[in-house]
Structure formats: structure tokens, C-alpha cells
Amino acid sequence: MTNNIIAILAGTFLVSAGLPAAAFADTVSGGQGNGESARGVLDEMPDLSSRSIVDLKPPRIKTDEASRDFSMPTEEELQKAFSTRSRSGDGATTPPSEELKEIIRGLVNGDGADAGDSREPAADPILDEASRQVIGEDDRVQITETKKYPFNVIGQIWSQTKAGDWGICTGTLIGKRAVLTAAHCLYNHDAGGWLAKYEFFPGLNGQNDAPYGRYSFVDAYILEGYxxxxxxxxxxxxxxxxGILILDKPAGEEIGWLGYATYDPPYPFTANIIGYPGDKPQSTMWQASCDVDPGTASQNNFSYLCDTYPGSSGSAVYHYDGKTQERYIVGVNIAETEKENIALRLNGPYFNWVRSIAQE
Known part of the structure; x- marks a missing residue:
């Protein structure tokens, strides 16, 4: 979806929680690891080039689909949609926490209003320091120093279908074991539901360079509404x-992880998207940056003009705070229309749901 920017879901149901203008209302800070190889990753590197790859990208959204809302007028329906579906335990479903129920209750009642934000966009200086390569008119640049923070906490997800083929997405460590991604990287409606297997390669730098090895999984989580x-x-x-993938070993203890925050209310910022686009040499890491106009944000999503492509699905969209020099994920790259790319926005309820799983 190079040069396709994301359309937002206009007219969505959620109402903002009315958060303070000058600071993130809810944040989970990131942390750098020691940069050494993570413990317990001892298996051999698989031959990625020999794998049969299928496309896990979602279909392109039509303009009328981009304006689809939740169509859930009751508190009970929203609570059900915000329940957590787990891959383990035969698809066990966990109801939302009391804190999340309270947020949902406020949304249904229309509590709060956007307070606005005066923050100015800031470029992440690490992207200027990193070894990068620009090819042609494409404004994406290759990241080759993938062992450098924050690139090392971003990795490629390989998801195996029940037929034995593989699909590729991008994920980001947001805790010791938790990897943030898109639900469609973990669950496929047309292929019978949960995919059969997942592998995560943090800092992967081409088919034969996995500096932190390969991680398997113990569980995966998506929203019941999906x-x-x-x-x-x-x-x-x-x-x-x-979606959130839970790794079999605590990779974040050695590698580190990125922080995340509520993008609520919207404010102007420079979006940074780092992932593994499928139109580039296999398993190479690429970065794109572009400014986000808060006026494009619906209550659930926001759009931007950054160059992306299938394989970057699940990539974190992060904001660099020039004052604090911290990085916070505020969205997840998920889809495209004929003109735009779209990120799911970490508003109040999404942030709460992510935190409840990632902190475990």
C-alpha cells in the first residue's frame, strides 16, 4: 500500500474521555535493554527463504466501509465487544475489567469532551543517526542498525496457517513478553479463525541475521468484537x-520495549512507522515518517500519508516527545483505502485493554 494513506472511520460511536491538553492522560513508559542477546534463545535460525508465504493483508477498505461505526447502542453490547478472546483454553473469553467497564459506561453516557492539545510535531533524532538507505522516489528508508534501540524491540511476526503456509506482519515489544500487533496478523476469518503458529524475530535484519533469535508464543489475545x-x-x-502476542520467553528483559500512551484527545505529531514491508527484500526493516493532522482523527482511528505496504500491518505508530525525549506508541498500522493508510488509535478503552494484558 505504498503511497496509500489511511482513511478514518468517520462518524464512529465512541466519545472522547476529555483528557488534559498538555500531557498524556495515560502512559506506560518504555525501557532500553542492555543490547545483549536475550537469554534462552538457543535454537537455530530457520531458513526463512524456503517458506511458502501467503498474503495476510486485510482487503482494501472501500470509502463507504471506512465510515462504518460500531452500531452498538447499549452498554452491554460494547462490554461484550471489549471482552478479550484468548487463543488458549479453546478460545476462552474474559469480560472487560471493572476499570474498562467504567470507561465504556462513560462513553455510552457521552461523558467528557476533547480538550485539544498544543503540542508541536517533533522528529525522532535516532532516525537521523541510524544507518539508512533511500531508494528512488520512495520516501521509506532502510534501517540496518537493527540492534540499536528502539529498532531492536520491533520485529517480524511469522504466522503459520493451518495449511502450513506462512504470512508476515510486524510487531513491537511493549513489555517483557507482550508484542503489540494487529488482530488480522493472529486471526483469519476466512481460514478458520486462529492461525496455527506464531514466531517473533526482534531486530530481524534480512533472512539470515536475527540478532536476538526466534521466539515462539504461549498465547495470543484479540478483542471479542473482531x-x-x-x-x-x-x-x-x-x-x-x-492484537497482542505473548512470547514464550521474556525478551524485553534483555532487549527492552517501547512505551505507549492514549492518543486522546488528538494532537499534531510526526508519525514514525517501522516495519517489514513485503515489497522490499525479505525480512528487511524500513522506516517512514510523516506529520499527522489531528483533524483526520475519528474516535477510533487516524490517517496519514506515510508510505507503507502489506507486511507493515501491525507496525506501531509512535510519537517522539521532543521535551521528554521519550517515545510512545499511539496507534497501530492496520489498513488502507484507495487513497489513505489507517491506524487504530489508542484511545481510552483501547489503551486500558492493552495495558491489562501487557502488564501481566
């Missing part, structure tokens, strides 16, 4: 395309 609200087309579940 499953039960499916109406035969991807556009029906765009508002719920959020």
Missing part, C-alpha cells in the same frame, strides 16, 4: 483490529 462483529468483509471489524 470475531463476533464480522459480517463477511474486513470493513465490518476495522474498529477491532488490535
Amino acid at each position: 470475531i463476533t462483529n464480522y459480517q463477511g468483509v474486513y470493513g465490518s471489524v476495522v474498529p477491532w483490529d488490535l
Whole structure:
């Protein structure tokens, strides 16, 4: 989806929580690891070039699908949609926490209003220091120093289908074991639900250079709304395309992780998207940056003009705070229309859901 920018879901149901203008209302800070190889990653590097790859990208969203809302007028329906579906335990479902229920109750009642924000966009200086390569008119640049923070906490997710093929996405460590990504990288409606297997390669730098090895998984989580609200087309579940993969070993203890924050209310910022686009040499890391106009934000999503491509699905969209010199994920790259790319926005309820899983 190079040069396709994301359209937002206009007219969505959620109402903002009315957060302070000058600071993130809710944040989880990131942390740098020691940069050494993570403990317990002793298996041999698989031959990635020999794997049969299928496309895990979601279908391109039509303009009318981009304006789809939740269509859930009651508190009970939203609570069900914000329940957590776990891959383990035969798809066990966990209801939202009391804190999340309270947020949902406020949304239904229309509590709060956007307070606005005066923050100015800031470029992440690490991107100027990194070894990068620009090719042609494409404004994406290759990251080759993938062992440098924050690039080392970003990795490629390989998801195996039940037929034995593989699909590729991008994920980001947001805790010791938790990897933030898109739900469609973990669950496929047309292929029978949960994919059979997941592998995570942090800092992967081409097919034969995995500086931190390969991690398997112990569980995966998505929102119940991504499953039960499916109406035969991807556009029906765009508002719920959020997932978390739980690794079998605590990679973040050695590598580190990125922080995340509520992007609520919206403010102007420079979006940084780092991932593994499928139109580039296999398993190479690429970065794109572009300014985000808060006026493009719906209550669930925001759009931008950054160059992306399938394989970058699940990439974190992070903001660099020039004052604090901290990085915070505020969205997840999930989809495209004919003109735009779209990120799921970490508003109040999404942030709460992510934190409840990632902190475990």
C-alpha cells in the first residue's frame, strides 16, 4: 500500500474521555535493554527463504466501509465487544475489567469532551543517526542498525496457517513478553479463525541475521468484537483490529520495549512507522515518517500519508516527545483505502485493554 494513506472511520460511536491538553492522560513508559542477546534463545535460525508465504493483508477498505461505526447502542453490547478472546483454553473469553467497564459506561453516557492539545510535531533524532538507505522516489528508508534501540524491540511476526503456509506482519515489544500487533496478523476469518503458529524475530535484519533469535508464543489475545462483529468483509471489524502476542520467553528483559500512551484527545505529531514491508527484500526493516493532522482523527482511528505496504500491518505508530525525549506508541498500522493508510488509535478503552494484558 505504498503511497496509500489511511482513511478514518468517520462518524464512529465512541466519545472522547476529555483528557488534559498538555500531557498524556495515560502512559506506560518504555525501557532500553542492555543490547545483549536475550537469554534462552538457543535454537537455530530457520531458513526463512524456503517458506511458502501467503498474503495476510486485510482487503482494501472501500470509502463507504471506512465510515462504518460500531452500531452498538447499549452498554452491554460494547462490554461484550471489549471482552478479550484468548487463543488458549479453546478460545476462552474474559469480560472487560471493572476499570474498562467504567470507561465504556462513560462513553455510552457521552461523558467528557476533547480538550485539544498544543503540542508541536517533533522528529525522532535516532532516525537521523541510524544507518539508512533511500531508494528512488520512495520516501521509506532502510534501517540496518537493527540492534540499536528502539529498532531492536520491533520485529517480524511469522504466522503459520493451518495449511502450513506462512504470512508476515510486524510487531513491537511493549513489555517483557507482550508484542503489540494487529488482530488480522493472529486471526483469519476466512481460514478458520486462529492461525496455527506464531514466531517473533526482534531486530530481524534480512533472512539470515536475527540478532536476538526466534521466539515462539504461549498465547495470543484479540478483542471479542473482531470475531463476533464480522459480517463477511474486513470493513465490518476495522474498529477491532488490535492484537497482542505473548512470547514464550521474556525478551524485553534483555532487549527492552517501547512505551505507549492514549492518543486522546488528538494532537499534531510526526508519525514514525517501522516495519517489514513485503515489497522490499525479505525480512528487511524500513522506516517512514510523516506529520499527522489531528483533524483526520475519528474516535477510533487516524490517517496519514506515510508510505507503507502489506507486511507493515501491525507496525506501531509512535510519537517522539521532543521535551521528554521519550517515545510512545499511539496507534497501530492496520489498513488502507484507495487513497489513505489507517491506524487504530489508542484511545481510552483501547489503551486500558492493552495495558491489562501487557502488564501481566
